[in-house]
Amino acid sequence: MVNVSFEQLKKIRDFVRLKIGIFIDDYKLTTIYRRKIVDLIQRHGFKDFETFYSTVTGGRSPELLQELYNTxxxxxxxxxxEKEQFEILVRDIIPELDSKKSSFESINILSAPCSTGEEVYTIAIYLMEHGLVNPSRKFMILGIDVDSDAVKQAEEGFYTEKSMRGVPGYIKEKYFVKQGGGYQVIPQLRQAVSFKVVNVLDRYEMRRLGRFDVIFSRNMLIYFEERLRNETIATFYSILKPEGYLFLGHAERMPPTITLFKERSMGKAIVYQGYLFCPPVSPEEFERFLKPLKEGDTLL
Ligand SMILES: C[S@@+](CC[C@H](N)C(=O)[O-])C[C@H]1O[C@@H](n2cnc3c(N)ncnc32)[C@H](O)[C@@H]1O
Incomplete structure (x- = not known):
């Protein structure tokens, strides 16, 4: 068995934090993650930690790097x-967007991060259930995540009972087919959405996704430290259409230092709406958040 010391675990943690933002505390690092990292090293046939570390951090194996992220x-x-947010989406936000847009414009919704896809399919189900998906209005619903295994599962659209615990019976019958030990989303639902592996810290890739009317970013930023959290929110602003909406998770709040959004209380949820004109920002903020980007630019 390959031995990995606490110092070596910290090296991996710091590298991962730098690349994808996630911070892992000492306790989790030495319990859950030690096992996962040792397993990854051994699965790839490395005999010691340092060879693994230099390979994964030295850009020599993109596949191994992706597997590290997935781990x-x-x-x-x-x-x-957190279904109140979807209720607000279909009751308040989509009708408002619908009334402002011409018939050939699509309404674009991003789930960042989408993990294994449940959030993305839930959005599509809500839109369909409220009769909003019809020939007179196109939707683009995209889910992105840095974990390629999660994105693959999202694309397959097959779920176990654990993911389905909040789904009402009539929705299960209408949008899923029971198969073996789980549920397969029906083709119409699968075709209504798309998925992509993207790191939210990669500002260039993020801007290549296009512009969105609504972004859901729930339960990821809590794993980021303050600087990356702020910068990621600024990236979201830069890919939102003017006055677009941002939903955060229930345990997440807009940092008071970010002045790009106004807080709106709608029903039981809070939603952040981007200002039409970005308030004045300092040259440093412009440099970090809003400057046009070239290929290879990241938050780092
Ligand atoms: C707890 S899940 C949240 C999923 C969903 N939004 C929800 O609230 O149910 C967090 C997800 O964030 C993703 N993630 C973490 N860092 C990321 C990054 N830098 N770019 C994109 N996704 C990231 C993880 O892969 C994970 O799937």
């Missing part, structure tokens, strides 16, 4: 999670 992420999610 370090926390993918907990389920259908209809």
């Amino acid at each position: 370090m992420t926390v993918n907990e999610t389920y259908f209809f999670r």
Whole structure:
């Protein structure tokens, strides 16, 4: 068995934090993650930690790097999670967007991060259930996540009972087919959404996704430290259409230092709406948050 010391675990933790933002505390690092990292090293046939570390950090194996990310992420999610936000989406936000847009413009919704896809399919189900998906209005619903295994599962659209715990019976019958030990989303639902592996810290890739009317970013920023959290929120602002909406998770709040959004209380949820004109920012803020980007630019 390969031995990995606490100092070596910390090296991996710091590298992962730098690349994808997630911070892992000492306790989790030495319990859950030690096992996962040792397993990864051994699965790839490395005889010692340092060879593994230099390979994964030296850009010599993108596949190994992706596997490291997949190992370090926390993918907990389920259908209809924090569902008040979806109710506000279909009751208040979509009708407002619909009335402002011409008939050939689409309404674009981003789930960042989407994990294994439950959030993305929930959005599509809400839109369909409220009769909003019809020939007169196109939707683009995209889910992104840095974990390629999670994105693959999202694309497959097959779920176990654990993910389905909040789904009402009639929705299960209408949008899923029971198969073996789980549920397969029906083709119409699968075709209504798309998924992509993207790191939210990669500002260039983020801006290549296009512009969105609504972004859901729930239960990821809590794993980021303050600087990366702020910068990621600024990236979201830069890919939102003017006066677009941002939903955060229930345990997440807009940092008071970010002045790009106004807080709006809608029903039981809080939603952040981007200002039409970004308030004046300092040259440093412009440099970090809003400057046009070239390929290879990240938050780092
Ligand atoms: C707890 S899940 C949240 C999923 C869903 N939004 C929800 O609230 O149920 C957190 C997800 O964030 C993803 N994640 C972490 N860092 C990321 C990054 N830098 N870019 C994109 N996704 C990231 C993880 O892979 C994980 O799937």
